[in-house]
Amino acid sequence: MARAPRPSYMSFPFRVGPAGPRTSDRAAHVREQIEQILFTDPGERVFRPEYGAGLRSLVFEPQRSPVWALTQKRLLAALTEALQGEVDPKTVRVELGFDDDQDAALVIEVSYTLAALGLDERHRLTVAGTAGVTRG
Numbered sequence: 001m002a003r004a005p006r007p008s009y010m011s012f013p014f015r016v017g018p019a020g021p022r023t024s025d026r027a028a029h030v031r032e033q034i035e036q037i038l039f040t041d042p043g044e045r046v047f048r049p050e051y052g053a054g055l056r057s058l059v060f061e062p063q064r065s066p067v068w069a070l071t072q073k074r075l076l077a078a079l080t081e082a083l084q085g086e087v088d089p090k091t092v093r094v095e096l097g098f099d100d101d102q103d104a105a106l107v108i109e110v111s112y113t114l115a116a117l118g119l120d121e122r123h124r125l126t127v128a129g130t131a132g133v134t135r136g
Contacts, residue, residue, distance in 0.1 A: 012036060027114060030086050031123050034110055037082050038075070038125065053078045055127060058106055072096055079110065087112045091120075099126055 008023035012032035015022040024032060040052030053075050058067075075094045083092070091113040099105035111122045 026086075026117065027119060027121060030083060030112075030114060030121070033083060033086070034079065034123055035125070037078050038108065051078075051082070055106070055108065068096055075108075075110075079112075083112070086115060088115045 008025065009029035011022040011024040011028070012035070037051070038053050038055045041054040041057070042052050043049045045051045055075075058071060072094055075096075076092060079094065080087075080089045080092050083089075091111070093109075093111045095109040095111075097107045097109075099107050106127045107124065108127070109122065109124045111120070113120050
């Protein structure tokens with residue numbers, strides 16, 4: 001009996017290798033979608049002006065200010081909407097913080113359960129003011 005092919009998705013960022021476009025499995029695809037949502041500024045996408053969280057603008061905000069509660073809710077809403085069907089919306093959690101070892105480094109931790117697989121995932125990103133992004 002032949003096995004059904006596993007679904008594959010275009011990887012992000014888009015890359016083309018010798019065998020054609022690079023692909024990702026479902027879990028990696030969701031992680032890549034999360035990065036797109038977090039680092040896209042609202043208004044950046046022409047036909048989806050509400051898409052994105054504009055996370056880079058938060059790196060230099062004062063720590064633990066009232067902006068954080070609003071930001072956390074905005075991130076949660078953006079992720080829940082964009083990942084609809086892929087992730088169980090009741091399981092999405094977003095935590096914000098700072099890395100004390102790095103100046104102006106914002107730490108975002110997103111946890112969720114993949115709806116179709118029942119797999120718990122945790123995705124941690126560190127956004128430094130000038131150095132870029134560290135994935136963990």
